[in-house]
Amino acid sequence: xxxxxxxxxxERDWSQAELAGRLDVSRQAxxxxxxxxxxxxxxxxxxxxxxxxxxxxEIFDDGQA
Amino acid sequence: xxxxxxxxQSGEQRLKNRRRNFIRFVAIGVGVALIAGFATGVIVARGVxxxxxxxxxxxxxxxxxxxxxxxVEYFRRxxxxxxxxxxxxxxxxxxxxxxxxxxxxxxxxxGIAPPIDHWAIYGATFFVAIAAYAARRMGVRMNRSR
Numbered sequence: 001x002x003x004x005x006x007x008x009x010x011e012r013d014w015s016q017a018e019l020a021g022r023l024d025v026s027r028q029a030x031x032x033x034x035x036x037x038x039x040x041x042x043x044x045x046x047x048x049x050x051x052x053x054x055x056x057x058e059i060f061d062d063g064q065a
Numbered sequence: 066x067x068x069x070x071x072x073x074q075s076g077e078q079r080l081k082n083r084r085r086n087f088i089r090f091v092a093i094g095v096g097v098a099l100i101a102g103f104a105t106g107v108i109v110a111r112g113v114x115x116x117x118x119x120x121x122x123x124x125x126x127x128x129x130x131x132x133x134x135x136x137v138e139y140f141r142r143x144x145x146x147x148x149x150x151x152x153x154x155x156x157x158x159x160x161x162x163x164x165x166x167x168x169x170x171x172x173x174x175x176g177i178a179p180p181i182d183h184w185a186i187y188g189a190t191f192f193v194a195i196a197a198y199a200a201r202r203m204g205v206r207m208n209r210s211r
Contacts, residue, residue, distance in 0.1 A: 014076070015077065017076065017081075018075065018076035018077045018080075020080050021075065021077055021078065021079035021080035022076035022079070023076075024079075024083070025145070025146065026143075026144050026147065029144050029146035032146055037204055038146050038149070040145070041145050
């Protein structure tokens, strides 16, 4: 699944560690999501959306829309 | 540290604290496991039959309770990616065990292999789990993300 996490993070000038700390996950988890190696669970996807204050579908794209 | 204080910290600081706590937890777990391993090694070296059965049962129960507690705490402290890596490693290891035991049985029955060594299969299963976990941590994926 594609996502805009790296872009959103860069817009706020956050490192992967900064984002990981705010989401309460490891830096490896952030990296795996950004590179598409891990699709986050629904609760984590909601946490990400709330953190960036935008809808989930504006962050993640399953290519079906 | 209370919740309010935690929120006031930067994400990097929170991650650093989380990682430090996790490393401390694992270090304590490994230390306790080493002590338990040494103690059980002494018991086995002296001969288990040298000890009263209740001591052996008590020691075994304590080790199993400690193992269960550590496992539950470990998964409570890890994130979903590490949990997934562990689940994948466990699945690969279980599949290996399910295949290895009957395969060895058939080869033994045919006179090709020596009698089944359960400790060898136990060790190999453990090794497969560690290898699968390491592969996951290095980014190897068996299921392609859709």
